[in-house]
Amino acid sequence: MRKVENVILKGNICYSQDSKNLIIEENSFLVCEDGKSAGVFREIPEKYCDFEVRDYGECLIVPGCVDLHLHAPQFAFRGFAMDLELLEWLDTVTFPEEARFSDLEYANRAYQMFADTMKKSATTRAVIFGTIHTEATICLMDWMEATGLKTYVGKVNMDQNCPEMLRESSGKSVEATKRWISRVEGAYQNVKPILTPRFIPSCSGQLLEGIADLQRQYHLPVQSHLSENPNEISWVHELYPDTQCYGEAYEKYGLFGENGNTVMAHCIYSDEKELELMKKRGVWIAHCPQSNMNLSSGIAPVRTYLERGMKIGLGTDMAAGFSESIFRAMGEAVQMSKMRWRLVDQSQPPLKLEEAFFLGTKGGGSFFGKVGSFEKGYEMDAIVLNDAKLPYPHALSVRQRLERMIYLSDDRHIQAKYVCGSQIF
């Protein structure tokens, strides 16, 4: 990783102001000062004239992508076992695979592959599940630190409704988490711990109470799953018959945004009650369209969430999603919104390019602070996209080229990547 904290990037610059407004500045200068954007300019302002200028010619320069939800240990089986539904998939593929991470040598090998793929991707920020294993999770954090990406990584907690080999006792789970936090907090430049109760069915009340205690003590953010699948929701209702929605089961223990940033993956079936609670508590939604297809989960009402001003971004949910690409997730968010319009609710028009791009950059970026845009003061995460090898027989506008990159790009098209002004490659 090359340190370039004061630098100017020249190219065709695209970024979101909000979910409706995509700013496109052709042949312009993105000024990065102390790792933050000082703004985008047609000419270099006098005060920055001694900054190094990197001219990326006709390339597109866009904010780094933000992945609000993925499982690092599942990377090893992305792209197969794609014919199961959530609860069956957990039992027959996911849990046995995750159990392998008790073997640190295996974890080291698998997490190196994961980190290498993330480094080459368009993602600059990610919120990541590990497994229950402390040593393997620290190994994951070490590998992610080396990528230069800014990430939250969580040691998973679960003490019920999972195979013996992945089951912790509630007391030991809390203790292990506490020791893990004390080892990793402040130990990295790029990686921070996040509390990670897997989901309501796999955590006892005692465990959730213990995690909430840790949150109050350490002020850490929380990640989990919410309202992904009808069977899962029924199960939560059986476990917590006194709650009016799934989210209330987290809230009951103080793990629903009361004491720190919280991100919940999926939220496909969140009802009015749950939406109100999420809005009130400022809970982020990680919309994972590819996963929601692959596990036959359904289609989240993303337009509704945007209209109601919910906090929302995108997740790949590897390996229920097989692709690490948030560009692909943007395209799939549009595609799934079209299927939802056609098959579920024609009062909600499909998402536009502007909205999908916002979700994958500034929408999810807000979980990390001022991240995901090039407005002045935003942390300068950037991707330089070179589409010269994607031929077309006539001239395209920058907006058309951006849309093509969302649908057609892969790691070959990423010419450079910056996080907080430092060049990753």
Place this chain on the structure above:
Amino acid sequence: MRKVENVILKGNICYSQDSKNLIIEENSFLVCEDGKSAGVFREIPEKYCDFEVRDYGECLIVPGCVDLHLHAPQFAFRGFAMDLELLEWLDTVTFPEEARFSDLEYANRAYQMFADTMKKSATTRAVIFGTIHTEATICLMDWMEATGLKTYVGKVNMDQNCPEMLRESSGKSVEATKRWISRVEGAYQNVKPILTPRFIPSCSGQLLEGIADLQRQYHLPVQSHLSENPNEISWVHELYPDTQCYGEAYEKYGLFGENGNTVMAHCIYSDEKELELMKKRGVWIAHCPQSNMNLSSGIAPVRTYLERGMKIGLGTDMAAGFSESIFRAMGEAVQMSKMRWRLVDQSQPPLKLEEAFFLGTKGGGSFFGKVGSFEKGYEMDAIVLNDAKLPYPHALSVRQRLERMIYLSDDRHIQAKYVCGSQIF
């Protein structure tokens, strides 16, 4: 293109017997004699012991993919204008773009790019729309001939409900088509003409009658569109109030499989009447899941079609589909069948890997004859897939590796490609 008509390929060989049975022969020998499969063997039979053996080691060897429906002129705008529905998309993007192909210099540039992408893809057979322009269509056929892929290419016919610049008079359209056929029939080794009335709304009865006359005269196959979008279907019903289904409008003129192989793209909303007619006439269905998402069209009941023994394969429908990959179409056929199960009809379980793989190889291949499998006597179209650069931390079965390739592969993973035993690269 290298001529290798008698050759043996060694590797992990996978092919469909039918939609339920995927045959996997590890470390085996696929014998190709005179461009056809002589079978797959664990040891090389005595009679083939003087054939050249190409050892592809751990690679997967699968039948070439078959794309039953795509539009070559639309390649130039794949990946943008992805937020429109069918009829709006035709008027604002597709027709203006297709009009450019009156310029032969432009057509030459655009079709070279298209052919180059097709050559590098996993596709070995394709059924392709051109435009109304005879010279441009011949240019497309020239480029496709050079790829070595086996294709059907059609000069489009339309004489109504389209912009002036793309409208032919019915008489001139038939005349031009007749002259085109006489110039191209038998002129190529790899490319054959196919009759291509665009779709019912853009063809007058007089034009359809003229095309049917040409079919009887030249015994050519036919390609068109069917039951893609509710608005389109209503429109056809207004145009032909006396027909009981959209397909009957083609049948009325003898263009629904009576006089030659016929493939109809989409068939999302085909009702009982239409299905019976297609079954009776042996009409192929080109299922195009990505297009059906992108144009908000809906989800075809593919399981029903398989259960009823319909002839069915996959299409990319470029550029309503942005990707040229039939592997991707296989994955999307599975994904869309899951969304259909979840949102439309829980009596029809999602497609399995075996079924999707069949659709993209042997299912569509049947349009070309004995194509899309490695059973004895099948034309030897093969793709050699090298997944060594897709890392995984533990051993995988060949079936798992095949599934990963369907979801994760791109042109980088195609190490070699054969059509009728001749090596394309």
